[in-house]
Amino acid sequence: MSAPAAPPAMSTRATVKCDVLIVGAGIAGCATALMLTRRGKSVTLLERDQAGTRASAVNFGGVRQNGRDLRELPLAMRAREMWDHLPELIGLDGEFRATGNLRLASDEAREVQLAEFHQKAGALGLQLEMLDRPQLKARYPWLSDKPRLGVLCPSDGHANPRLVAPAFAGAAQEAGANLIEHAEVTEGWYSSGEFQLRVADGRTFAAPVLVNCAGAWAGKIAGWFDEPVTLVPEIPQVQVTEPLPYRIRPVLGFVGGDFYLRQTLRGSILFGSGQGRATADATRSRPLPETMRRGMEIAIDFIPGLAQVPVIRSWTGVDGDTVDGVCVLGQSETHPGLFHAFGFNGHGFLLGPAVGAVLRELICDGKTPTEIDELGIGRFRTPTTGSTSEQSNSLPPLRGKDAEA
Amino acid sequence: MSDGNTGPRLQRVADLDRQLIEISIDGWQLSAMEGDTILVAMLTQRGLLRQKQEVEPAGAGFCLMGACQDCWVWLEDGRRIRACSTYVEAGLRIRTTWPSSLLES
Amino acid sequence: MAQQPPRILIVGAGPAGLRAAELLVAAGCAPILVDEAPRIGGQIYRQPPRVPGFSRAAKELYGSSAERAKDLFVAFDRIRHRIDYRPQSLVYDLIDNRAFIATAGKTSQLEFDALILATGAMDRIVPAPGWTLPGVYSLGGAQIALKHQGCTIGAKVAFVGVGPLLLLTAYQYARAGVTPAAIVLPSRRGALIGAGLPLLGHPSAAARGLRWLLGLRRRGVPILFDHRLERVAGEESVTGIVVKGSGAARKIACDAVALGYGLQSETQLADLAGARFAFDAAQRQWLPLTDGFGRAAGREHLYIAGDGNGILGADAAEARGRLAALALLADSGLEAPGYRPGPDLVAVARWTRLQANLRRAFALPVDLFTALPDDTLLCRCEGVPVGAYRGIAGIMGARELNRAKSYSRVGMGRCQGRLCGHAAAEVLAGTLGVSLDSVGRLRCQPPVKPVTVATIAERQI
Numbered sequence: 021m022s023a024p025a026a027p028p029a030m031s032t033r034a035t036v037k038c039d040v041l042i043v044g045a046g047i048a049g050c051a052t053a054l055m056l057t058r059r060g061k062s063v064t065l066l067e068r069d070q071a072g073t074r075a076s077a078v079n080f081g082g083v084r085q086n087g088r089d090l091r092e093l094p095l096a097m098r099a100r101e102m103w104d105h106l107p108e109l110i111g112l113d114g115e116f117r118a119t120g121n122l123r124l125a126s127d128e129a130r131e132v133q134l135a136e137f138h139q140k141a142g143a144l145g146l147q148l149e150m151l152d153r154p155q156l157k158a159r160y161p162w163l164s165d166k167p168r169l170g171v172l173c174p175s176d177g178h179a180n181p182r183l184v185a186p187a188f189a190g191a192a193q194e195a196g197a198n199l200i201e202h203a204e205v206t207e208g209w210y211s212s213g214e215f216q217l218r219v220a221d222g223r224t225f226a227a228p229v230l231v232n233c234a235g236a237w238a239g240k241i242a243g244w245f246d247e248p249v250t251l252v253p254e255i256p257q258v259q260v261t262e263p264l265p266y267r268i269r270p271v272l273g274f275v276g277g278d279f280y281l282r283q284t285l286r287g288s289i290l291f292g293s294g295q296g297r298a299t300a301d302a303t304r305s306r307p308l309p310e311t312m313r314r315g316m317e318i319a320i321d322f323i324p325g326l327a328q329v330p331v332i333r334s335w336t337g338v339d340g341d342t343v344d345g346v347c348v349l350g351q352s353e354t355h356p357g358l359f360h361a362f363g364f365n366g367h368g369f370l371l372g373p374a375v376g377a378v379l380r381e382l383i384c385d386g387k388t389p390t391e392i393d394e395l396g397i398g399r400f401r402t403p404t405t406g407s408t409s410e411q412s413n414s415l416p417p418l419r420g421k422d423a424e425a
Numbered sequence: 426m427s428d429g430n431t432g433p434r435l436q437r438v439a440d441l442d443r444q445l446i447e448i449s450i451d452g453w454q455l456s457a458m459e460g461d462t463i464l465v466a467m468l469t470q471r472g473l474l475r476q477k478q479e480v481e482p483a484g485a486g487f488c489l490m491g492a493c494q495d496c497w498v499w500l501e502d503g504r505r506i507r508a509c510s511t512y513v514e515a516g517l518r519i520r521t522t523w524p525s526s527l528l529e530s
Numbered sequence: 531m532a533q534q535p536p537r538i539l540i541v542g543a544g545p546a547g548l549r550a551a552e553l554l555v556a557a558g559c560a561p562i563l564v565d566e567a568p569r570i571g572g573q574i575y576r577q578p579p580r581v582p583g584f585s586r587a588a589k590e591l592y593g594s595s596a597e598r599a600k601d602l603f604v605a606f607d608r609i610r611h612r613i614d615y616r617p618q619s620l621v622y623d624l625i626d627n628r629a630f631i632a633t634a635g636k637t638s639q640l641e642f643d644a645l646i647l648a649t650g651a652m653d654r655i656v657p658a659p660g661w662t663l664p665g666v667y668s669l670g671g672a673q674i675a676l677k678h679q680g681c682t683i684g685a686k687v688a689f690v691g692v693g694p695l696l697l698l699t700a701y702q703y704a705r706a707g708v709t710p711a712a713i714v715l716p717s718r719r720g721a722l723i724g725a726g727l728p729l730l731g732h733p734s735a736a737a738r739g740l741r742w743l744l745g746l747r748r749r750g751v752p753i754l755f756d757h758r759l760e761r762v763a764g765e766e767s768v769t770g771i772v773v774k775g776s777g778a779a780r781k782i783a784c785d786a787v788a789l790g791y792g793l794q795s796e797t798q799l800a801d802l803a804g805a806r807f808a809f810d811a812a813q814r815q816w817l818p819l820t821d822g823f824g825r826a827a828g829r830e831h832l833y834i835a836g837d838g839n840g841i842l843g844a845d846a847a848e849a850r851g852r853l854a855a856l857a858l859l860a861d862s863g864l865e866a867p868g869y870r871p872g873p874d875l876v877a878v879a880r881w882t883r884l885q886a887n888l889r890r891a892f893a894l895p896v897d898l899f900t901a902l903p904d905d906t907l908l909c910r911c912e913g914v915p916v917g918a919y920r921g922i923a924g925i926m927g928a929r930e931l932n933r934a935k936s937y938s939r940v941g942m943g944r945c946q947g948r949l950c951g952h953a954a955a956e957v958l959a960g961t962l963g964v965s966l967d968s969v970g971r972l973r974c975q976p977p978v979k980p981v982t983v984a985t986i987a988e989r990q991i
Contacts (some may be wrong), residue, residue, distance in 0.1 A: 265478070
């Protein structure tokens with residue numbers, strides 16, 4: 021930590037070169053680094069804070085395909101398979117248990133949504149089970165009468181993000197990735213056939229391939245390369261109770277109701293609803309009392325037995341939401357060699373491993389068997405942003421006019 | 426009493442001339458003194474506030490000032506309360522185990 | 531400015547909070563005083579319940595501090611009708627200028643213009659094998675049982691730790707007819723005398739300490755200096771302690787243990803309120819950064835008074851309460867009629883010197899934490915042993931308490947690190963071979979203490 025007494029000659033310090041530069045050491049960035057290093061690429065991973073500490077580590081911990089936007093479902097299903105092999109990937113199971121995910125509807129409109137998902141996702145090969153009210157009561161006696169219909173995805177479950185996210189970072193490092201923490205990327209450009217990045221302390225990095233996994237801050241980085249995406253900060257807030265005997269097996273989610281709940285193996289019940297508050301630069305966030313209160317109200321409405329359980333802590337994380345609710349994954353439409361994986365809308369935890377696999381395939385093989393066409397950044401391309409390439413210090417667009425399609 | 430419970434833990438050494446009131450612990454009737462905290466009412470007659478159970482070991486409190494959170498007990502009416510900072514009332518019904526009905530009905 | 535008196539919230543009705551309230555009332559303000567206890571006094575002047583049959587006089591309850599306690603209670607009675615006093619109420623969250631308060635299962639929200647935190651202190655705990663057995667209590671708890679409820683924590687109690695409170699409580703137990711099984715101090719007797727010499731500059735404090743020591747000796751209580759607690763013995767309950775001095779370890783039979791290694795400030799609310807913290811090397815704790823009056827750095831209109839801002843004791847707390855109130859008034863453009871801070875500033879300086887001397891006198895052995903066996907429970911809420919915590923030290927960024935908490939659960943439980951936080955910091959720093967300040971401090975997460983779902987939802991069942 022001790023800085024040299026003499027002023028460091030930042031500008032003359034040699035640029036660090038590698039095969040692939042990754043910005044953001046969350047679960048997506050670390051999984052990508054891990055997969056690429058295992059394929060023999062030299063990877064440098066730049067992280068503004070500490071690896072695996074932001075949304076990747078403080079999220080709710082749901083491993084969920086149930087209720088996914090269908091555009092994300094193929095990626096989610098691939099990811100889910102990978103979770104069975106977590107120990108081989110990162111050396112621990114991260115407390116992952118396939119206890120199921122139960123999605124509930126409490127009014128007619130949401131019942132319709134739920135039934136529709138059941139039908140369409142089923143057609144894509146996702147195993148689901150529909151439960152009416154008597155079936156719900158029989159199986160989950162702690163539920164109130166409010167839920168009218170449930171869809172259970174038995175292969176879903178939950179894991180401990182506090183362990184999983186850093187384990188991905190650790191595995192990537194062990195595999196040989198060069199993880200550089202406390203390195204906020206402040207500038208990026210393309211020149212001499214390479215992506216160039218400068219971090220806050222002046223160090224520079226260059227590589228022919230750049231992967232943008234910068235979470236809530238990724239929209240800005242995409243903007244440096246002429247495909248800006250507006251991300252709305254999302255600050256999910258989670259409350260946790262004291263430990264209780266383990267009774268609630270499936271993870272619960274409510275259609276349109278913004279409420280989710282699970283019981284950890286330790287026995288604590290985690291539940292979330294609504295947003296906390298973040299600073300303008302989204303680097304710090306904290307829970308809001310109003311959000312906490314609202315979460316408690318919903319919790320009692322659906323599980324009356326929770327009323328007298330003490331809540332012992334709460335916390336928040338920061339993620340970036342896209343306007344259409346699904347993530348951005350795939351290659352740039354302006355710069356060959358640039359890849360994006362961000363905008364996970366607060367539900368990227370499950371996806372992390374598959375994001376790494378898909379990006380490895382795209383970078384090393386130029387293609388992926390996973391259906392991600394609808395996740396491309398091009399969907400945010402507007403006529404104005406499309407015509408700004410002359411202002412940039414960049415190469416011509418990758419797919420030229422085709423990008424409009 | 427039962428379940429690894431020992432005899433009385435706390436000793437009354439002063440302020441003994443108080444009204445007695447009836448409370449119950451796990452269905453057993455017993456007398457406490459008016460002004461007792463639930464912790465004192467229990468531990469002047471038995472060794473534990475809480476039996477060993479699924480999620481935690483047996484316990485008898487620790488800090489007595491509302492900081493350690495080791496003395497939460499259940500009441501038969503479903504309330505969860507901290508024994509060191511709640512006073513007894515006549516007819517109070519305390520339980521030393523987790524009410525299994527909580528997430529089962 | 532300031533035609534409308536500011537809305538002032540004081541948290542804590544111990545000596546600091548009460549003296550702050552008194553000065554604010556004198557200046558024409560009507561503060562809101564929120565306190566967790568059912569009656570005023572804080573832990574130091576904890577009162578028995580207002581119930582017939584609690585008959586001990588102040589002298590019996592508070593010993594040589596009886597007059598100060600009585601003065602404080604009288605002062606409160608004088609201002610009682612001018613303030614909004616809310617007993618048995620927990621401020622469980624603070625954000626911006628709002629406080630969230632749980633009272634008897636209900637939540638209320640309160641807006642304030644200025645905030646005085648007088649949240650006091652609690653025991654500092656050093657774990658030992660067996661310290662979570664039923665029958666082991668904090669030293670403060672042992673004293674509260676006696677003051678507040680007329681009880682002792684056992685029939686044969688061993689007192690283990692350091693500090694004046696250890697001797698005082700043991701002495702009070704002896705006088706109540708429950709003769710301690712032993713007093714065990716890791717401090718060296720010679721060091722205590724040597725470092726204690728400056729205490730002669732505080733004759734009343736020195737005399738009190740001597741009286742307690744002699745009183746215990748006279749009753750035949752073994753006082754074991756330079757002895758450590760090896761473990762608490764017992765299967766389901768305490769049956770004794772095993773202690774070790776320079777010779778072989780030996781067992782002392784007892785049915786209860788009072789454990790306390792000095793005091794630590796309760797700073798969770800200051801953290802939520804946005805105070806900036808600085809490491810205090812002498813107290814080995816991160817404390818809110820304030821000026822000499824208790825004005826917090828990093829947050830306007832926040833004042834921190836009494837032992838919640840570093841341990842100086844109850845007498846100093848009264849002065850620090852007034853000083854914080856004065857700063858608040860000055861910052862609000864108001865005057866404190868008839869109050870001159872000089873004597874209080876002098877008193878605080880004197881108590882600061884005394885506490886520094888006491889800390890030297892009762893210095894802990896440097897290897898107290900590194901010597902802990904791996905199977906000692908570190909975090910009693912989550913059941914995490916010292917060895918498991920040492921095991922994650924340094925892994926993937928766990929060179930800092932919050933990261934280590936994230937991996938190990940230490941500090942994540944019901945008490946939010948109040949009991950284990952200090953020991954965790956010492957163990958982490960010791961394992962990594964770094965200084966205590968470099969492992970940082972545990973961040974507080976609301977609610978500061980457990981609150982039921984129904985209370986926060988404002989639902990009655």
